[in-house]
Amino acid sequence: MRKLTAKEIERLQANRCTADDWNNIEVAEGFDPAYVCEVAFSGTIRLGRFDKIFTLAGGVPTHSGLYKARLHNVVVGDDVCVRDIHNYIANYRIGEGTYIENTNVIVVDGETTFGNGVRVPVMNEGGGREIPIFDGLSAHLAYILALYRHNHAVIDHLQRRIDAYAETQKSTMGDIGRHVRIVNCGLLKNVRIGDYATLGGTSKLKNGSVNSNAEAPVQLGSGVKCTDFIISSGVKISDSTLVSCCFVGQGCIMDKHYSALDSLFFANCQGMHGEATAIFAGPYTVSHHKSSLLIAGMFSFLNAGSGSNQSNHMYKLGPIHQGVVERGAKTTSDSYLLWPARIGAFTLVMGRHTKHCDTSALPFSYLIENATESYLVPAVNLRSVGTVRDAQKWPKRDARRDSHKLDQINFNLLSPYTIQKMMHGIEVLENLQKECGEITSEYAYQNCRIRNSSLRNGIALYRTAIVKFLGNSLISRLQQGEFSTLADIRARLRPTSDVGLGEWSDLSGLIAPQTEVNRLMDDIAADKLSLDDIQQRFETWHRHYYEYEWTWAYDKLLTYWHKDLDAVTIDDLVQLVGEWKEAVVSLDKMLYNDAQKEFNLMAKIGFGVDGDDRQKVQDFESVRGRFDSNPFVCEVLNHIERKSRLGDEVVSKLQRVKA
Secondary structure: OEEOOHHHHHHHHHOOOEEOOHHHEEEOOOOOHHHEEEEEEEEEEEEOOOOOEEEEOOOEEEEOEEEEEEEEEEEEOOOOEEEEEEEEEEEEEEOOOOEEEEEEEEEOOOOEOOOOOOEEEOOOOOOOOEEEOOOOOOHHHHHHHHHOOOOHHHHHHHHHHHHHHHHHHOEOOEEEOOOOEEEOOOEEEEEEEOOOOEEEOOOEEEEEEEOOOOOOOOEEOOOOEEEEEEEOOOOEEOOOOEEEEEEEOOOOEEEOOOEEEEEEEOOOOEEEOOEEEOOEEOOOOEEOOOOOEEEOEEEOOOEEOOOOEEEOOOOOOOOOOOEEEOOOOEEOOOOEEEOOEEEOOOOEEEOEEOOOOEOOOOOOOEEEEEOOEEEEEOOHHHHOHHHHHHHHHHHHOOOOOOOOOOOOOOOOOOOHHHHHHHHHHHHHHHHHHHHHOOOOOEEEEOOEEEEHHHHHHHHHHHHHHHHHHHHHHHHHHHOOOOOOOHHHHHHHHOOOOOOOOOOEEEEOOEEEEHHHHHHHHHHHHOOOOOHHHHHHHHHHHHHOHHHHHHHHHHHHHHHHHOOOHHHOOHHHHHHHHHHHHHHHHHHHHHHHHHHHHHHOHHHHOOOOOOOOHHHHHHHHHHHHOOHHHOHHHHHHHHHHHHHHHHHHHHHHHHHHHHO
16 A cells, blocks of 8 residues: 555545545555545545446446545445445445445444344343354354353353453454445444345444355345344345344345344244244244244244234233244244243144143144143144155255354254154153043143043154154164174164263254263363354264264164164064054155145135136146146155165065075
């Protein structure tokens, strides 16, 4: 950089530019004052070269440079275009190739941490679970911060680590990254904007970070207002959405006038039309409808139906209650839950429930309103097409393009986390039978009612799913290479790690052994780990999931066989593979029958309105297609064929070893 020459100053003045002191302006070699017009400079100024020509929508060429603006303490990189700034830009570094036009104010006023360290009162509006947000916050770290408040040493150390990080971000200068576009915006105050971000018509950004990058740009659209926030890479927010005191995770989408207050949203959440207040939205929490309110709860892999609602202020002490909806739950239109309540994994909630249900021990259930009662149908969601379809679509809808992913997401429907719940669920249901009698018409459980037939079917479905999971694990292990003797098989089956025994937890998308979680808590309490170390621990758990899963499954298989590995025979293996094949085919046939309901005569109501039944069928098939050619149905049939063939091949291979 160098000082301006007298000739350059003369040209700038001819271009109606002013400066409080021309000596405070430095420029790069190759600087051309011809591209600086009607600009008022004050404070310390550094200007780059202006060689680039931008091409705007419609093919309009615009040369880089500074036009009609007031700049105070600003560093302008090469090939930047700043034009038509209504007030001023103060205390910013603007990266190369950035385009800023028709914007009101861009300013850093005093010291700011750009949203890092802001406390978000998540889950409980009355306080007590405040989470300090920062650029690298993951769903799993937030889970610990929210739900391990009883471990004061852990919480204190984490909060100090995050506050220390926030201090490192504190500055009186802001950054607008490279190749950013800011057009037709209002106020940008104390905001840091990453590379390749696009801000078009954004109304207000105040005290926050837009962590955009070249791999995963952030897009903020018209009318958007964000205050006290962290926005992660790949996020899209538009259509007058309001965000206040929130963390927005990678790949999230918010638009259509959505309103979010005091909440955390992690990877691939979507919020449209509705409202969120004090929620912990784990990965894939989705709400697309007007009048849908998510409040004071923890969710993940949630699909909220239109008009879904919860209440958290039942008593005079205020909104002190909260709820937990475990992974994969769905709420139907106009469903309602009165907090406190806890809904089990992959449960469908229909109707209004005001009796504080706890269905966490019975996953994959239906929770149905009948008059004023809440009826629970255990395990029935295992045979639902919607459940399987959700599991298939989640990985396909991963919008994260950043190579560095903050959240470690496990998409498995069947895992040690859900299977252990099914095992416990069988105990719960069998104990109800023993205590109340096998011929009782209805059973009372956790403020719900379970019909006799639902209880018996639930036990059977859970057992089928458990066999399917154990068989999946066994066959996957056997397929990892060749074996010719029983000794080879036993060596193959023996776990390579002790990690995985005992209970498992779902840390908002990351499924991990509780022993490892406890070990992490001990290390954090002993102040042994940095924030990066903790993130690496999460990534290690995710990377070694299947190794840990086999340790758990192996232990359950020995219990299933009632013998040690050295006593396991080929017959034991063959029998389990046969039971696995039967379980897989049985569940797939249930899915097939469930899918068929989407093509029955009732589903065709509204089609062929001006014709007879024949035209109704033709109209339906022209829109929805035929049942036997539906992609999901075809995949179910193919799955039955593939798994049946796989089971036969494994049995044949095992029997050759026996011979």
